[in-house]
Amino acid sequence: MAKTPEPKRTISLKPCDGDVIEVSPMIAKQMQTIQSFIEDDSFIATTTIIPLPNVTAFQLSKIIDYLNYHSNSKAVADNVKESTKKFDEEFLKELEHDKLKELLHAANYLNVKEVLDFLCQAVADLIQDKSVKFVRKFFGVVNDYSVEEEEDIRRTHAWAFEGVEED
Amino acid sequence: MGQATSTAAVASRAKSNRFSNCIKFRSTAASGANRDYISNLPDECLALVFQSLSSADRNRCSLVCRRWYQIEGQSRYRLSLIAQSDLLPFIPSLFSRFDSVTKLALKCDRRSLSICDDALVLISARCPNITRLKLRACRELTDSGIQAFAKNCKSLKKLSCGSCTFGSKGMNAVLDNCANLEELSIKRLRGIIDVETAAPIGPGAAASSLKTICIKDLYNGQCFSSLILGAKNLRTLKLFGCSDNVDKLLQLMPNQVTSIVEVHLEMLLISDVGMQSIANYSNLEILHLLKTPGCTDFGLVAIAERCRLLRKLHIDGWKVDGIGDEGLIAVAKCCPNLQELVLIGVNPTKLSLEMLASNCLNLERLALCESASVGDPEICCIAVKCVALKKLCIKRCPVSDHGMEALANRFPNLVKVKVKKCKGVTSEGGDWLRLTRGSLAVNLDTGQSENENPGVSASNGGAQANGIEFPPMPNQIAAAGASTTIASSSTGRSVSFKSRLRLLSGRRLVAHTLRRWPANSIQCKSNQAGGV
Numbered sequence: 051m052a053k054t055p056e057p058k059r060t061i062s063l064k065p066c067d068g069d070v071i072e073v074s075p076m077i078a079k080q081m082q083t084i085q086s087f088i089e090d091d092s093f094i095a096t097t098t099i100i101p102l103p104n105v106t107a108f109q110l111s112k113i114i115d116y117l118n119y120h121s122n123s124k125a126v127a128d129n130v131k132e133s134t135k136k137f138d139e140e141f142l143k144e145l146e147h148d149k150l151k152e153l154l155h156a157a158n159y160l161n162v163k164e165v166l167d168f169l170c171q172a173v174a175d176l177i178q179d180k181s182v183k184f185v186r187k188f189f190g191v192v193n194d195y196s197v198e199e200e201e202d203i204r205r206t207h208a209w210a211f212e213g214v215e216e217d
Numbered sequence: 218m219g220q221a222t223s224t225a226a227v228a229s230r231a232k233s234n235r236f237s238n239c240i241k242f243r244s245t246a247a248s249g250a251n252r253d254y255i256s257n258l259p260d261e262c263l264a265l266v267f268q269s270l271s272s273a274d275r276n277r278c279s280l281v282c283r284r285w286y287q288i289e290g291q292s293r294y295r296l297s298l299i300a301q302s303d304l305l306p307f308i309p310s311l312f313s314r315f316d317s318v319t320k321l322a323l324k325c326d327r328r329s330l331s332i333c334d335d336a337l338v339l340i341s342a343r344c345p346n347i348t349r350l351k352l353r354a355c356r357e358l359t360d361s362g363i364q365a366f367a368k369n370c371k372s373l374k375k376l377s378c379g380s381c382t383f384g385s386k387g388m389n390a391v392l393d394n395c396a397n398l399e400e401l402s403i404k405r406l407r408g409i410i411d412v413e414t415a416a417p418i419g420p421g422a423a424a425s426s427l428k429t430i431c432i433k434d435l436y437n438g439q440c441f442s443s444l445i446l447g448a449k450n451l452r453t454l455k456l457f458g459c460s461d462n463v464d465k466l467l468q469l470m471p472n473q474v475t476s477i478v479e480v481h482l483e484m485l486l487i488s489d490v491g492m493q494s495i496a497n498y499s500n501l502e503i504l505h506l507l508k509t510p511g512c513t514d515f516g517l518v519a520i521a522e523r524c525r526l527l528r529k530l531h532i533d534g535w536k537v538d539g540i541g542d543e544g545l546i547a548v549a550k551c552c553p554n555l556q557e558l559v560l561i562g563v564n565p566t567k568l569s570l571e572m573l574a575s576n577c578l579n580l581e582r583l584a585l586c587e588s589a590s591v592g593d594p595e596i597c598c599i600a601v602k603c604v605a606l607k608k609l610c611i612k613r614c615p616v617s618d619h620g621m622e623a624l625a626n627r628f629p630n631l632v633k634v635k636v637k638k639c640k641g642v643t644s645e646g647g648d649w650l651r652l653t654r655g656s657l658a659v660n661l662d663t664g665q666s667e668n669e670n671p672g673v674s675a676s677n678g679g680a681q682a683n684g685i686e687f688p689p690m691p692n693q694i695a696a697a698g699a700s701t702t703i704a705s706s707s708t709g710r711s712v713s714f715k716s717r718l719r720l721l722s723g724r725r726l727v728a729h730t731l732r733r734w735p736a737n738s739i740q741c742k743s744n745q746a747g748g749v
Contacts, residue, residue: 174267
């Protein structure tokens with residue numbers, strides 16, 4: 051740790067729908083968006099409250115929760131791996147699909163790589179081996195292909211790609 | 218993947234969420250109003266999600282909507298195409314859709330007409346950044362197609378080709394143009410017909426970049442000698458089923474290639490002379506000697522005494538008894554770092570096993586297959602001393618339920634045990650083992666299906682070369698063309714069969730070795746590491 055004077059030990063974050071949440075600089079640093087705030091000259095740790103209009107208190111606390119757990123369990127022993135896996139599973143279990151997607155947005159907005167990677171993997175796990183219809187419904191995406199276009203792409207898939215199963 | 222997407226007890230866990238208690242929030246604030254915002258994941262996030270999906274899943278995702286199609290295309294680095302001749306007209310559209318591809322696999326099947334040179338040239342012109350290329354059964358590709366490819370894709374790092382028909386000119390073009398080539402894997406290259414007239418294959422510009430060379434099923438493997446000898450920074454050498462004697466090559470190697478750490482030799486003519494030469498590589502960490510009947514204890518002792526950093530050793534003795542206690546005792550004495558030991562068709566006795574167990578304190582994975590000498594007393598004896606052992610595989614050995622008892626009570630760190638086709642072990646014995654040690658993953662069958670796949674073989678390491686399985690093609694090419702290809706390919710194989718046989722018998726190898734060849738072990742589709 052560098053010898054720079056630290057007037058205040060926490061960073062204040064204000065989600066769009068709740069009270070200010072204090073986080074340690076260690077955690078804040080992992081959020082690239084916050085980090086750029088902190089690096090700004092006008093930032094004064096004691097008084098500045100960073101507003102996060104795109105993030106709810108729930109999302110913010112989930113992300114902090116995740117980062118807290120993972121930064122505390124950096125030591126790699128077998129049983130630590132096990133409990134980390136368990137934590138990750140629990141973390142996802144508590145999230146409904148909509149919440150998961152919202153959280154992904156929040157993680158993207160805050161630009162937290164660790165959480166982003168984790169959530170993207172979780173989403174991938176949810177849509178793997180699923181039909182196109184399911185994926186559209188899951189993400190609420192409207193099909194903007196014409197019937198011919200879609201047929202065309204399917205035809206290419208049918209023979210040009212290796213290892214493609216039927217829907 | 219098992220991120221537990223559907224599990225019970227969600228509700229009860231939610232209560233224990235440490236944050237839900239201390240922070241008040243209105244959880245539904247954003248979800249209802251911002252539906253659109255939520256459905257549209259940012260491009261980078263989508264690309265990240267796609268990265269964790271298989272190509273089949275990615276293809277499905279591209280059908281979701283236009284935007285997904287675009288993002289999926291731009292973020293696909295790895296592409297695998299069926300390389301039939303009628304791919305050609307689609308190449309421009311495919312490669313403008315996937316404009317970031319760096320890893321490309323072009324796979325055809327034997328019954329179909331493959332892509333031709335034009336197709337490969339077109340691809341290489343559109344994707345100059347390809348770093349990995351895999352070609353399978355692209356029989357219509359010739360030297361000139363490969364030459365053009367090599368000129369366009371100079372950043373190639375890895376080339377793997379199987380059952381292709383181009384020859385030394387194509388090989389040389391790759392080696393001359395791709396100065397970053399690190400890995401070269403060649404299986405059944407049929408373009409070098411006449412060894413005498415073929416140009417020698419030299420390391421070219423890749424001389425110092427090549428790290429791994431794998432050569433498999435070539436009956437003119439000697440063409441690659443100069444390449445191997447010239448690859449001065451080579452670390453891994455894998456030779457499988459090449460019909461020439463490799464002793465000479467191995468003898469020349471230590472003077473020119475000094476940094477070898479991994480050697481795989483399988484179905485080869487190699488004797489202790491070659492083994493002694495390998496012993497010069499004092500940094501050797503991984504050695505596979507599979508079905509090399511010319512190797513004996515003498516050679517193994519030489520290697521053990523000088524390659525003291527050995528970590529993984531696989532031996533398939535082919536029941537020739539060339540390698541036995543003496544060699545293994547030397548390994549036990551000299552190689553304290555040994556982590557993985559796979560013995561197939563080798564007959565070690567208590568003597569060597571006990572020494573291995575007590576000297577190699579890092580031994581974590583052990584496989585004993587087709588060893589007539591490994592019974593209950595032997596298992597008991599290693600059970601007492603092998604403290605670090607995590608995975609154990611026993612296959613076709615005369616062990617019984619009694620040996621299972623030793624397994625259950627000893628081996629403090631054992632996590633996984635596989636017992637296959639051991640007649641003396643009953644399912645009760647297995648059940649008992651599971652019961653006594655609940656934490657142990659037990660995989661047991663009791664030796665019924667005797668005749669399936671007798672050729673247990675250690676992992677040959679050429680993993681990429683093993684995965685040549687072609688999925689059924691929806692669009693088969695005209696039957697006429699297909700049948701000719703089948704005919705030619707099958708004769709091609711039987712010729713190589715016979716030539717190898719003749720060669721072996723010419724060298725007067727032990728008679729019973731020969732009898733084993735036709736017994737479908739020659740194809741040696743290796744089971745993964747005998748289970749380790």
